[in-house]
Amino acid sequence: MTEPGVLMLILFFSAVLYVVFKRRIARSSLSLPPGPKKLPLIGNLFDLPTTSPWEAYHEWSKMFNTDIIHLSVAGTSIIVLDTYDAATELLEKRSSIYSGRVQLPMLNDLMGWNFDFAFMDYGDVWRDHRRLMNDFFNPSASKQFRAQELKAARRLLVRLLNNTDDITWNLRQMAGEIIISVAYGLQTKPKDDPYIRIAEQGVHPILEVSVPGAYLVDTIPLLKYVPSWLPGAGFKRQAQKWKELAQKMVNVPYETMKSNMEKGIANPCFVLSCLQKITEGEDPIYNEYNIKCVAGTLFQGIVAGSDTTVSLMSWSIITFLELPEIMVKVQQEIDSVVQLGHLPDFNDENSMPYLTAVIKEILRWKVVGPLGLPHQLQAEDEYRGYRIPVGSLVVANVWHMLQDETVYPEPSKFIPERFMGKGSDVEAAEHQLNVFWGFGRRICPGRHLAFSSVWIALVSILSVFDIVKAKDENGNVIEPVIECPPSLLLSPLPFKCEFRPCSKEAEAMIRSVIDDL
Structure with missing residues (x-):
């Protein structure tokens, strides 16, 4: 490859890395979706409803005027989608990144349910x-x-x-x-x-x-x-x-x-x-x-x-x-x-x-x-x-x-x-x-x-x-x-x-x- 070609390649990848880095910085500065106030370490552990949680989640969505709420339980991030539009946008249209399952080592690895x-x-x-x-x-x-x-x-x-x-x-x-x-x-x-x-x-x-x-x-x-x-x-x-x-x-x-x-x-x-x-x-x-x-x-x-x-x-x-x-x-x-x-x-x-x-x-x-x-x-x-x-x-x-x-x-x-x-x-x-x-x-x-x-x-x-x-x-x-x-x-x-x-x-x-x- 000629020297100008190498230079162009370096500039191209530099531009790509710059855009990616800039997007990550911008995204990390965004706030999390609204939700109940979180306590240190345990987050919303004591807020989780024990009966009919779907009704409580909907009430929170109305309270915060949002179709997406965020909860945190001992460091685990939980997102609740309250409307069909939100669920369709994320779980359907972006299914390539929203189709994962939580992996439990006890179940999947040790018990052979993989x-x-x-x-x-x-x-x-x-x-x-x-x-x-x-x-x-x-x-x-x-x-x-x-x-x-x-x-x-x-x-x-x-x-x-x-x-x-x-x-x-x-x-x-x-x-x-x-x-x-x-x-x-x-x-x-x-x-x-x-x-x-x-x-x-x-x-x-x-x-x-x-x-x-x-x-x-x-x-x-x-x-x-x-x-x-x-x-x-x-x-x-x-x-x-x-x-x-x-x-x-x-x-x-x-x-x-x-x-x-x-x-x-x-x-x-x-x-x-x-x-x-x-x-x-x-x-x-x-x-x-x-x-x-x-x-x-x-x-x-x-x-x-x-x-x-x-x-x-x-x-x-x-x-x-x-x-x-x-x-x-x-x-x-x-x-x-x-x-x-x-x-x-x-x-x-x-x-x-x-x-x-x-x-x-x-x-x-x-x-x-x-x-x-x-x-x-x-x-x-x-x-x-x-x-x-x-x-x-x-x-x-x-x-x-x-x-x-x-x-x-x-x-x-x-x-x-x-x-x-x-x-x-x-x-x-x-x-x-x-x-x-x-x-x-x-x-x-x-x-x-x-x-x-x-x-x-x-x-x-x-x-x-x-x-x-x-x-x-x-x-x-x-x-x-x-x-x-x-x-x-x-x-x-x-x-x-x-x-x-x-x-x-x-x-x-x-x-x-x-x-x-």
Whole structure:
């Protein structure tokens, strides 16, 4: 290169470095978003609300006249986005830097949960797993699993006819059947299914590990290198036991499915389709490691992911108990579409806009995940003149976005018609409802399967049952007590009600289903 060329190159890089440096200086001088006053060291530790934090966050947003607030808890920066516009701007449009996940050494490294892309940080491996998942669970591809969903819904009818003492268990059994059959093509037992038991044993430790401050290694990551035989390293020995349970959860159903494939008795499922693609050899993401990990992510959903489906089903039943007139309108729609003496199926979906609108309104009215799952910012950023520190946990106030009266007039009322017909209002309501499933590159990849599972279950139930309040031994109505334990998901505790066959013909239809299962 000539001397003038070298000089030009030096000047170019000098200019770039100057601009970058100047921007960093300017950004570092920006103030943080508004929020409650912080105490030294502990920040807003004592300000964090213990009940309904989404409501408190919204009140702070109104108090400070902002759609973004900042909290600090013992040095951890927390950003809360209170509006759809703020969440869309950052979590959607800037998703390349807002798609991180907090990495817990105890969970990801020591317990071996780095296979699960739900807990995986954003990067190349995550992208491969996500793409593999999307290949099979996008709106079009997910329809291939409707036979499994329909069969699980029909089995649910039989269980509700014979036993309504534990509604939540019945719903969870249905969700578990769908996931196991979709992921591995395996059938479940009516009671004490070994695969569901394996999933429960594998996932249960997450509840303990996810409690902030439960393990010092999450605060001091270097502790993960401490030998397990040292005094005080009991966490490593415990992690090893939990790791074995997680590996069993990932390996057992996968190896069973492979064995069925070799015997020629494998049922259509995610793993079978993926393994067949390996032989085609056209796409490197189809390898056994990726397939096993993504299937394991699906499988742990029997306990974790199915909570969304179970919660939606539970809130739907509660809605019909609280608003029986809505149930009657849905049943009238079903009767007008489904041929007498037949049970509904997915072919009837397009002819039942009211039921679909009811489910969407339940999503909005009873927000299962009011704060979603936190993202982690991977680079320093700026929004509306505020500095957002790298490493911040970014939380979206989904509850307020689905209660926003500018999009959903009279948000406290149950109005399914918000999602019916055409026009800008309906389009805005539909568009904003997507926040229920998350944002950007972290949006729930199984949302289409989850929605269709809820739809087929509800249309099946309401075609043959009236959902009514339970009565005691004296014939007095038992008003359902609806309680939700503190959690990331607002899922009601078990409650009582009755599933009463609409007629003798309906009961006979349910019993006839047994022969087809």
